Amino acid sequence: MSVLIVEDDDRLMDALRGFLRKSGYVTVSAADAQQALSQLSSDTEVVLLDLGLPDMDGVELCRLIRQQSGVPIIIATARSHVQERIRGLRAGADDFVVKPYNVLELVARIEAVTRRFRTVASEQTLDQVVEVSGAxxxxxxxxLEVAGRPIDLTRTEFDIVAVLARYPGVVMPRERIIxxxxxxxWHSYSRSLEVHVGSIRRKSGRVDLIETVRGVGYRFAGG
Structure with missing residues (x-):
């Protein structure tokens, strides 16, 4: 598996590169946004992205990568404020870790996002269409189209809608969606789920598209 590491701290870059290689990963490194965009290729299977880059805000780079590729993106940042995480998720990131982080957790998260990406891709068929309540x-x-209008969703947002839409009107527990x-x-994804659901509602213009069932989970409109 090829991991593109976007990190301007040389010591951290060397440490990450060494650990990931020992864990069986192929690594490609970039110290700034321009290098990252030039290194991104069809062989890239996951991007580990630092937000504090010298030539561009990491969130903007995340947005640019997402415009070019559906590759899984994990943001690694020292910015612990929740608004920074929300910005990253809305820009198309799939997950985030806050520095300093445990490298074993990082590897587990890399495995999780790539496993999900492959699972979703393998489950696609030509006749899988769900229509309910104008969606x-x-x-x-x-x-996803709402009232005939295509909605620009990130991969993670689409995956959430897909899980819920398979059972319209049925309450899906948070744990099952995650x-x-x-x-x-991991319960640490609960906040990420909330952020993504909020983004889906905002982009679709349909607050009622996904209903929150307090204390349980979410339900797709139509039931």
Missing amino acids: RLDLASRV REVWQTD
Whole structure:
């Protein structure tokens, strides 16, 4: 597996590169945004992205990468404020870790996002279309339309909608959504789930598209 590490701290870069290589990963490194964009290729399987880059804000770079590729993106940052995490997730990141982090946790998160990416891709079929309450979800082309208007969703946002839309009107527990979307039982993803659901509602213009069932989880409109 090839990991593109975008990090301007030479010591941290060397440490990450050494640990990931020992863990069986192929690593490609970039010290700034321009290098990262030039190093991004069809062989890149996950991007580990630092937000504090010398030539561009990391969130903006995340947005640019997402415009070019559906590759899983994990943000690694010392910015612990929740608003920074929300900005990153809305820009298209799939996950984040806050520095200093445990490298074993980092590897587990890399495995989780890539496993989810492969699982979703393998489950796509040509005739998987869900239509309910003015919303049309095409699982093969990964397009959500609301009232005939295509909605620009990140991969993670689409995966959440896909999980819920398979069972319209049925309450899906948070734990099950997290397990199916992130392929993990970690409760630390609960906040990420909330952020992504909020973004889906905002982009679709339909606050009622996904209903919050307090204390349980979420329900897709139509039930």
